[in-house]
Amino acid sequence: MKRFAAFVTGAAMIATQPVFAQMGAPGERTPTMPAVAGPLAAKYKADADRIVQAAMADDEGYADLAYLTDHIGKRVSGSPQLNTAVEWGAELMKKAGLQNVQIQPVMVPHWVRGNESATITFKGEAGEITKPLHMLGLGMSVGTPKEGITAPVVFVHDFAELDALADSAVKGKIVVFNPGWHGYGVGSMYRTGGPSRAAAKGAAAVLVRSATGLAMQIPHTGTLRYDEKQPKVPSAAISVEDALLIERLAKEGPVTVHLQMDAHMEADVKAGNVIGEIVGSEHPEQVVVLGGHIDSWDVGQGAQDDGSGIMATFEAVSLLHKLGLKPKRTIRIVFWVNEENGGAGGRAYREWIGDKIGNQVAAIEMDGGAEKPLGIGYGGFGGPRRPAPPAPGAAVAPAAGRGAGFDVSSLSADEKQSFVYLQDIVSLLGSIGTDSVSPGGGGSDIGPITADGVPALSPHTVGDHYFDWHHTEADTLDKVDPDSFKKNTAMLSVVAYVLADMDGKLAGRKSTFRE
Incomplete structure (x- = not known):
């Protein structure tokens, strides 16, 4: 993972004045909103219960992660292992019965240690x-x-x-x-x-x-x-x-x-984004996209960063297909390429979308590890997770936590309603403890599209050890807890399904994208 900034100044808590808990990584203040059941919970309870039950009983997603990490391993951009993973990912999607499976060609840098x-x-x-x-x-x-x-x-x-x-x-x-x-x-x-x-x-x-x-x-x-x-x-x-x-x-x-x-650079190498879909039954042109990045650094196994992300999002989509759930809108899974040292996959995806960006209903990126999930994060509210280096002579302030600067006075009516929708959706996830919503969500792969106003989301986890392991030789499969992995899968599956099927839509904000 490399941190990104696709951000706006200010946002706010919804008018219902929810209770805030302070959660997040040690030393960070993360405001969270509790679940509030409403019409979406009433409509989707039976489906959500089926999804959660299936996800918590599922071992295939973790088994796929084990294969990726143990048998393919580290997969830095430009390496043969990355292209092996890309081809394997496409076959995985085809075997799962997903539609329109393809590898979108992307040229990636080839840095050699x-x-x-x-x-x-x-x-x-x-x-x-x-x-x-x-x-x-x-x-x-x-x-x-x-x-x-x-x-x-x-x-x-x-x-x-x-x-x-x-x-x-x-x-x-x-x-x-x-x-x-x-x-x-x-x-x-x-x-x-x-x-x-x-x-x-x-x-x-x-x-x-x-x-x-x-x-x-x-x-x-x-x-x-x-x-x-x-x-x-x-x-x-x-x-x-x-x-x-x-x-x-x-x-x-x-x-x-x-x-x-x-260390030196060699010529760029052809790789690709891996894409698959469950095509929508009524509005196939409208898309909820979710995924993570398939590349990793050249150390460890890329297990938490970001094998856990691509496998949890993939299994979330695969489970919907297995259960025969076909939402009104299309759900698209993407394994983006070259997140770690270039961002070429995210940019190529934005170019591929072109002038149909308005049909991207929501974008969910999982690139923070599969630790115990607390709920879902929404929007680029608050400051970026990695600030720009200060100008010479300027002081460096400690980083604010996720959702810092969350201002109650600045939400639009549509944004307030979006939080209401999400609090309603996460009420379906109380059985696994992921029933909260936090301000701040997104990722560097979806940054190019969320900067154009596509609503951004990402899992909000406890964040206890992610920064201990990622980008190191210690980022190996054993760091990924199977139960937490399943809970992330369940949460992603329910959230993606309801967003793709419900009548309303989340609001997004145009912003400035900086990798």
């Missing part, structure tokens, strides 16, 4: 230290010269400390960022924007503390974004422990790092 290593050397009054660092090159990084780079370290906590340094204090050195843990939005900001900020001052390379709160010597990769106006410098993530070690040693005396990275 190669061999890499980093070693720290320290000489001080207390003695000498030489040890390898736990590191992972950042996605899309350039490599070092073949012999590597050996240079003194400049340690900073944040951009403000970097900006305060003279260019001469940074030139030719390796900048190490350790902003601490203030949520993924802040952590990933240093990963994506730190290399070019340091390069602007003449840095030779950059090391960034991994964007996680878990200290277990596990480095986290993720994409960076070079400013084309600045030199491209080799950049890698290091473990929390190693970042803290460098911080301590830098207070005692000079620290030197040797960094070697073979």
